[in-house]
Amino acid sequence: MPAIPCPKCKTPIVFDFNDIIKGEQFTCNNCSIKITLSYEDNKTTLLKAKEKLDELKDELGID
Numbered sequence: 685m686p687a688i689p690c691p692k693c694k695t696p697i698v699f700d701f702n703d704i705i706k707g708e709q710f711t712c713n714n715c716s717i718k719i720t721l722s723y724e725d726n727k728t729t730l731l732k733a734k735e736k737l738d739e740l741k742d743e744l745g746i747d
């Protein structure tokens with residue numbers, strides 16, 4: 685699963701691409717801050733991460 689560092693405490697927050705696209709909020713397990721990742725604002729980064737993930741899945745032969 686991809687993860688982004690919490691803006692407050694830097695704990696990695698695991699996210700799901702589908703949730704971002706739906707506009708869901710993510711909560712940090714450590715400090716409980718709520719963050720919203722905008723798909724539009726982070727499109728380039730997210731798509732790059734998704735590409736990498738897909739490549740890795742291909743390499744490993746998992747779906």
Ligand SMILES: [Zn+2]
Nearest residue numbers: 690693712715
């Ligand atoms: Zn945090």
